[in-house]
Amino acid sequence: MPGAQSGPDIPAAAAATASAVPAAAGAVQPPAAPLSTLARLSSLLARAGHALLPGACVLCGGEAGAGAQTCPGCHAQVFGAARPRCRTCANPLPGAWHGDGAAGQPGGSEICGRCLAHPPAFDATVAAVDYAMPQDQLVLQLKFGGRLALAALFGRALADATQAAPGFTRPALLCPVPLGPQRLAGRGFNQALEIARALGRRLDIAVAPRLAVRVHDTLAQSLVQPSARRANIAHAFAVPDRAQVEGRHVGIVDDVMTSGQTLDELAATFKRHGAARVTCLVFARTPPH
Ligand SMILES: [Zn+2]
Ligand SMILES: [Zn+2]
Numbered sequence: 409m410p411g412a413q414s415g416p417d418i419p420a421a422a423a424a425t426a427s428a429v430p431a432a433a434g435a436v437q438p439p440a441a442p443l444s445t446l447a448r449l450s451s452l453l454a455r456a457g458h459a460l461l462p463g464a465c466v467l468c469g470g471e472a473g474a475g476a477q478t479c480p481g482c483h484a485q486v487f488g489a490a491r492p493r494c495r496t497c498a499n500p501l502p503g504a505w506h507g508d509g510a511a512g513q514p515g516g517s518e519i520c521g522r523c524l525a526h527p528p529a530f531d532a533t534v535a536a537v538d539y540a541m542p543q544d545q546l547v548l549q550l551k552f553g554g555r556l557a558l559a560a561l562f563g564r565a566l567a568d569a570t571q572a573a574p575g576f577t578r579p580a581l582l583c584p585v586p587l588g589p590q591r592l593a594g595r596g597f598n599q600a601l602e603i604a605r606a607l608g609r610r611l612d613i614a615v616a617p618r619l620a621v622r623v624h625d626t627l628a629q630s631l632v633q634p635s636a637r638r639a640n641i642a643h644a645f646a647v648p649d650r651a652q653v654e655g656r657h658v659g660i661v662d663d664v665m666t667s668g669q670t671l672d673e674l675a676a677t678f679k680r681h682g683a684a685r686v687t688c689l690v691f692a693r694t695p696p697h
Contacts, residue, residue, distance in 0.1 A: 465477070465478045465479035465482050466478060466545070466546060466549055466555070466558070467479075467482040467486075467542050467543075467545060467546070468481070468482050470482070477546075477555075477557060477558055477561050478546075478561070482542070485542075486537060486542065486543045486546075487536070487537065487565055487568070490569065490572055491503075491538075492518075493533075493535060493573075493693070494518065494519055494520035494523055494533075495518045495519055495532055495533075495573070495574070495575060496519050496520070496523035496527070496528065496530070496531070496532060496533060497520060497522070497523050497528060497533050497668055498533035498534060498535040498665065498688070498690065498693045499520050499522070499693065499695065499696060500538070500693075500695055501518070501520060518574065518575075528668060528671075528672045528675065529672050529673075529675035529676035529678075529679055529686065530660070530671060530672065530675035530686040530687065530688050531685050531686055531687060532573075532575075532576070532577075532685075532687045532688070533665065533668075533671075533687070533688040533689075533690065533693075534566065534569050534570050534573045534576060534687065534688070534689050534690070535569065535665065535690050535691070535692065535693035536562070536565040536566045536568070536569040536690075536691050536692065537565065537691065537692050537693075538692065538693060538694070538695050539664050539665075539666070539692035539693060539694040539695070540695065543692060544692070546558055546561070546562075547663055547664055547691065547692055550562070550599050550602070550663065551595070551599050551663060554596070554597070556597065556602055559599065559602035559603050559605070559606050560606045562603045562606065562607075562663070562691040563603055563604075563605070563606020563607040563608075563609065563610055564606065564610060565691065566603070566607050566610075566661075566689055566690075566691055567607055567610035567611055570611065570689070576687075577657065577685075577687070578611065578613060578657075578659075579613060579657045579658055579659030579685075579687050579689075580613070580656045580657045580658070581613060581614045581615070581616045581619065581652075581656065581658060581659065582604045582607060582608050582613050582614070582615045582616065582658075582659040582660075582661050582689070583604070583615075583616050583617070583619035583620055583658055583659070583660055583661065583678075584598055584600035584601040584603070584604040584615070584617060584660075584661045584662070585600045585660060585661070585662040585670060585671070585674060586598070586600075586617075586618075586620055586621050586622045586645070587600075587622065588622045588624065588625030588626065589622075589625065590625045591625060591628075598617075599663050600661050600662045600663055601615070601617055601661075603661055603662075603663060603691060604617075604661035607661060607689060613659065616652060618648060619647065619649075619652055619653065619658065619678075620645045620646065620647055620674060620677060620678065621645065621646055621647075621648060622644055622645060623643065623644060623645060623646045624644065626640050626641055626644050627640055629641065629666065629667065629669065629670055630666070634667065637667055637669045638669050638673075641669055641670050641673045642673065644670075644673060645673065645674050645677040646677070647677060647678065647681040650681045650682060653678055653681045653682055653683050654681065654682035654683070655682060655683075655684050656683060656684060657683070657684055657685040657686075657687065658678050658683045658685070658686050658687075659686075659687050659688075659689050660674055660675060660678075660686060660687070660688050660689065661689045661690070662688070662689075662690045662691075663690065663691050663692065664690060664691065664692045664693075664694065665688065665690040665692070665693050665694065666694040668688075671688045671690075675688070
């Protein structure tokens with residue numbers, strides 16, 4: 409995880425969280441409470457992190473309101489404007505940014521040339537933001553800093569992006585991109601599942617965490633040469649219960665979409681099991697270089 413260590417904000421944020429949680433647990437500690445209750449409270453506080461307390465903006469360290477992860481200025485900078493994106497893969501399209509959060513390119517093509525030439529297995533993609541500074545720090549803090557409260561922010565941003573996406577149709581159910589057992593054991597949580605839960609609550613769509621499973625652990629796509637990424641992810645997924653998928657519109661949720669090959673492989677797996685339509689819902693999209 410070199411990325412987790414390189415950002416200057418991560419250790420500071422981790423330290424802030426570490427100091428805030430025991431203090432908060434101490435403040436609510438009744439003298440005679442049973443240990444199991446204390447453990448549960450402490451665990452709840454740790455999971456909620458600083459969402460319970462007015463704290464520092466995770467991006468600039470300025471004052472964030474109670475329950476907020478970012479200050480109003482950083483929030484406006486990151487989420488205040490949406491850019492036109494390809495309906496299929498969410499890569500940026502040329503055109504003006506929209507300050508009101510409305511995406512799309514009125515009067516122009518809404519599907520990029522690459523998707524027209526080589527249609528992927530998924531039918532549509534919605535992304536909330538580009539994977540770029542400064543919001544890449546939010547992703548790193550959720551994933552490697554264990555800041556699970558950020559998943560609620562991502563879910564809200566993604567729900568807003570679906571409202572603004574032209575032609576968006578609601579999936580019947582949401583499935584997070586599954587982690588392999590080793591990766592899940594190492595991290596302790598699947599960030600895609602946390603985002604899917606937040607998004608599902610916003611859109612009132614059921615989350616099916618085991619709609620697909622990872623058959624074997626694969627190397628992180630970021631560690632694999634681009635030319636070898638398709639082979640790395642091929643046959644990585646399985647669908648345990650075809651009846652859950654057949655004829656349905658499946659929404660795949662992930663934190664970041666880079667080459668899109670993981671999502672393409674998972675979408676192809678769902679299509680092989682009879683899915684009628686697949687929409688990818690990703691918090692951040694890596695723009696092409
Ligand atoms: Zn800020
Ligand atoms: Zn495209």
